[in-house]
Amino acid sequence: MSQRQEARDLAEERIFEAAVKIFSQFGYESSSVRMIAKEAGVSPGLLYNYFKNKEELLVRVFEEGLKDVQATFRDLPDDGQVKTYLLHNFRIMQEKKQLWRLIYLIRMQQSTLAILGERINRVQKQVLDRLEARLRSSLGDKARAEAVLLNASLEGVVFHYLFDNSFEFELAQQALLTRYS
Amino acid sequence: MSQRQEARDLAEERIFEAAVKIFSQFGYESSSVRMIAKEAGVSPGLLYNYFKNKEELLVRVFEEGLKDVQATFRDLPDDGQVKTYLLHNFRIMQEKKQLWRLIYLIRMQQSTLAILGERINRVQKQVLDRLEARLRSSLGDKARAEAVLLNASLEGVVFHYLFDNSFEFELAQQALLTRYS
Amino acid sequence: MSQRQEARDLAEERIFEAAVKIFSQFGYESSSVRMIAKEAGVSPGLLYNYFKNKEELLVRVFEEGLKDVQATFRDLPDDGQVKTYLLHNFRIMQEKKQLWRLIYLIRMQQSTLAILGERINRVQKQVLDRLEARLRSSLGDKARAEAVLLNASLEGVVFHYLFDNSFEFELAQQALLTRYS
Amino acid sequence: MSQRQEARDLAEERIFEAAVKIFSQFGYESSSVRMIAKEAGVSPGLLYNYFKNKEELLVRVFEEGLKDVQATFRDLPDDGQVKTYLLHNFRIMQEKKQLWRLIYLIRMQQSTLAILGERINRVQKQVLDRLEARLRSSLGDKARAEAVLLNASLEGVVFHYLFDNSFEFELAQQALLTRYS
DNA sequence: GATGAATGAGTATTCATTCAT
């Protein structure tokens, strides 16, 4: 029973990893279930033992990925400073590049946003609130505006890092970190 | 003859507008030729009287849009200051919302980047160089790094404006403009 | 009135020639009405002023072509000998290559044969009867069998001449003519 | 697993047979994938589980058919005489009527010749060379010309047998065999 | 649990034909 459960988990895990890889590479619509199954080394039919359909697979991949990122954030030592927050972001962005690509793709696609938009909005709000809190002490009532801008700036940097291969990331990183030291 | 030409222009224009709308809403892959034809109020076959294929339609939409944006930029009064540049961007972003959405979607999708990536890279480089030139006088050799960061920040703001409907644009805009006044 | 008639005939003639060329090159199904119109230098719509549809165009082309061939035959001096008949065939085959290709294509295509099969059978019978008559004096009651064989042989040579570009026509021609001298 | 394989083989076989039938009846271009699927009693999509595309289906049908014919030739007792060769041809022509129709259709259609012309030319050359060898002993240096003519004559007979339902095959056959006895 | 054969609706594109001009 336990063995069977493990086998199940193994297959599910492989499908999962494959889905992250394929979705992040080709986007939701251009990724076929067959491609994911092949990448996972299983038959196309097996996906439907674990996921109701392609859409649910995307949702689950997104949810798990988000949990993963949030857990990583929690585990990193945090002194509440903005600089530390930025460094964490740059680190995770590099470690979970595929996942981040996927999250951005989902945020921009009407079809996927319809499914996951609500969830994304909640996370955005949380992120923004925490960033505002970090800025509050030094900036006072300008903290909210600066938080909104900093969040957008950081996402702009991440966006370029993920999708623009001529992006001079080091320069942007240094400039941003210097500003918050 | 003149009536012919009018009919031609009208149909082409309607297909064009429909393509901008549908592409920017769903992205290239998820937009079907049928959807575009329906939106334009014509039969699917008619598209091929005006555009060689779906890909050429995308390219034309992109090229025309870019030309339009560049012309608008040229027509706006410019004192060479960063603040003015930002204001122009915010203005165009709002006026050409659909087009900008489309450009972002293209930049993130492998299949469309394969078609238009080269063109986009050239524009990116040009934008960056001009931004660097504006910053040169006040920042000296830190101008490049700041240009890269500012460009990313601006794009982050645009990104949120376009795809995040809970985005507090006014706050971000003020914060950014204040910094460069 | 007469001028108009001439104009009509001119356009019809050009469509005709174009149809022979295109049909014989690509076959009936693979030839598009647009291709024929383009080749004729007229608009696609004009075809339907002269021909009810694509099928009727084929039928008319075939009929006219056949008439043309038969007229040519009639005009050539004939001494009633088999050899002369063969020479006439080789000559026309070379002069009306396109037309002959078309006739062969029609004879082998179910769709076109359904339309023209009856007509073709009648001509075949006529050809065969005349050939038999030529052979009667020298061969007596074996004339029919020899006529059937000779006709098939001749058509085999024509077939290779038309569709097999590695065919050694000169050799075959000499061998056949020698046999009937 | 065995049942799987049986199902596979059965479906593939049915599609194959259907393709032979439809292709030989209508030719390549005029045969639609739908028609073939319907004839085979399967859904159109299933074809692509067994054949990469319509063209590969044609190639496979052609190659298999040719192999089959060549094997039959090899298995028939052969004394090296022309008459025996002719008899073999008449026999196979009758047994593999559909296949032979298809081969003739392929040879006359530009689109299919582009695919299979090379292969067909090689076979043609081989056939001709062997025929020449059979004739060499009795005809000497006229063997080549006679081989070319005989081959064309034989093909003319086959052509009429396949595509002309008023063809008096028995007469032609007797006349040809008599000549080489 | 796992397979992969099978389906059928969907995709981009072509094309004979019509008809207002």
Place this chain on the structure above:
DNA sequence: AATGAATGAATACTCATTCAT
């Protein structure tokens, strides 16, 4: 007579999904 814009059905092919094994 002549045009060519417009249509809609047809084409080859793909793909998410189901289900017997």
